Amino acid sequence: MWAEGIGGWPARRARISPQRTALLFESEPTTYAQLARRIAKLASRLTAAGVGQGDRVAYLGPNHPAFVETLFATTSLGAIFVPLNFRLTAPEIEHILTDSGATVLIYAPQTAKVVEGLQGPTARLVALEDYETWLGEGAETAPEVAVSPDDVALILYTSGTTGRPKGATLTHANLLWNTFNLLIGVDVGGDEVTLVTAPLFHIAALAQTLLPTVIKGGCALLTASWDVDGCFDLIERHRVTWMFGVTTMYAALAASPRWPSADLSSVRSLICGGAAVPEELVRTYQRRGLVFCQGYGLTETAPGVTFLEARESDGRAGSAGVPVFFADARLDPPGSGPGEILVKGPNVTPGYWRNPHATAAAFTEDGWFRTGDVATVDEDGHFRIVDRLKDMFISGGENVYPAEVENILYEHPAVAETAVIGVPDGKWGEVGCAFVVRSGDVGGEELREFLLGRLAKYKVPVRFEFVEGLPRTASGKVRKAELRAGS
Structure with a gap:
């Protein structure tokens, strides 16, 4: 029966194995029975706060049991969960809250300064310091809501490596099939x-x-x-x-x-x-x-x-x-x-x-x-x-895929991290520039010789920049736009 969508998973799991440990955080265990009860109480509180089917509830903070509870409580109501990258600035968070139209924002203490920096109308704010008290006022029985497989369960905002973040929607069915x-x-x-x-x-x-x-x-x-x-x-x-x-x-x-x-x-x-x-x-x-x-x-x-x-x-x-x-x-x-x-x-x-x-x-x-x-x-x-596709560059009429060059560079024992981009060149149109985080003593000429024995000459970077670290998104992808802007 699909009446509950993914929001009903913890309760269904609790029927089968109530005393198994569902979550472990800072050495504190939560059983599936406990998790299901807490999700029901949170769903009750969100309903009292005016959250209904199709409304958006956001969470801002590092990994925490409250994130998991908010995810399942929100989706059990047929509402839409919006997890936020806690490394973003106040203007970036504000854009996402405005774009998604979130009505409730639950946030962790580490993000309080960002939340304080939000301008204009915002969602109802629930600080994690007040979360347990807020949760304690909820009813033990969650409202029953019919949820369709094609209803949106999540909005996840893309990392923005190519511009302003867009909200990718995922349905209950999308998440179920991915789990399969x-x-x-x-x-x-x-x-x-x-x-x-x-x-x-x-x-x-x-x-x-x-x-x-x-x-x-x-x-x-x-x-x-x-x-x-x-x-x-x-x-x-x-x-x-x-x-x-x-x-x-x-x-x-x-x-x-x-x-x-x-x-x-x-x-x-x-x-x-x-x-x-x-x-x-x-x-x-x-x-x-x-x-x-x-x-x-x-x-x-x-x-x-x-x-x-x-x-x-x-x-x-x-x-x-x-x-x-x-x-x-x-x-x-x-x-x-x-x-x-x-x-x-x-x-x-x-x-x-x-x-x-x-x-x-x-x-x-x-x-x-x-x-x-x-x-x-x-x-x-x-x-x-x-x-x-956007990272490919053309040097002298030949396509160069930076990841191929990076893969070979990683084989050098003195290369800890690397990222390659295309930079303008008067003769070839574009040539490669390799940003390298070193784990040993190596220079650009040595790396160039190392690559020449393994790659066609047009793929070998002309420039090598040695840096302390590479700018990355939360998912680990290098922000190549930042490298291009500074090169």
Whole structure:
């Protein structure tokens, strides 16, 4: 029965396994029975605050049980949950609140100054310091609301790497089908201890780890922040079995002095996404005997598009896998590539919030979603992500895909992080400029020689800029627009 949409999942799980631990935060466990009760009380309070079907409720703050409760309470009412990036400024948050029309904003103490900086009419504000009191006034029984699979459950605002953020809408059905796809690709168990250390306002953490863990009755171990030592400690202390991370997180763990001796024996699988994964990084994890699975997706596809299952991972380093079970993907133009990835399936967004122009531009005439990402496909149907379409540049009439150059640069032992962009050149039109974070002593000439033996000359950057760090979005993607602006 679909009457409750995803909002009813914790209550349904509580009927089956009420005493299992659903959430673990700062060593405090919450059982599924407790979680279901708290969600019902919050739904009651939101109803009393005037939230009804189709209204928007926003949450601003790091990972916390209140985020999870707000997600499920909001969607159980047929209302729409709007998770906010807590790293944004007040004007950016204000734009999203205005664009979404949120009527309630629940916010964490760390974001109080941003909330104080909001101008003009705002949503009703609920500070996390007052949350328990506010929740305590709710009724034990949540209102019963009929929710359709095609009703919007979430609005997630894109990272804005290409301009002003747009609100990608995801329906209850989108999230359900993505959960099916994930569970087909990963053997998630009811005994799972899932480390949710990536921010939950990012679709991969929310839909690729939290939702599958809840539906299977596992434990979601939430952390408000991430650091290398803390991650190792949590894995060892709580016997973590599964986690998602972005490339930079996994690279930092592998570069730690603790890496060779860390107890990772409980870990059954690791999933990486959010950006292209250097093959050498995959091999580093495989040498530790760990199952390292890659996937490709984006916010608008809830997010899974392709996935590399565990049994395929050993011999397919660098592959983003094949299309997930309940979706199709192809290249435009057709063939082995490079071409833009197009996606069609029940996990694909119906469009952007109150933005029909952007919605129309995102789909082909026959209904395929344009991802803006470039890939190649081998004879076995495996996708390899080449780059963002917008990041490609043309040097002397030849297409250069920066991710290909970055992948080779990562093989140099003195390169910790790198990003390549195209910059204007009087002779060639554009040439490559590599921004490099060093982990050892290396100069531009040495890196140039290193690349010349591995890449065509026109692909080798002409300039090398050595920096302390790269600007990134919350999902781990490099903000190349900032690099272009400063170059």
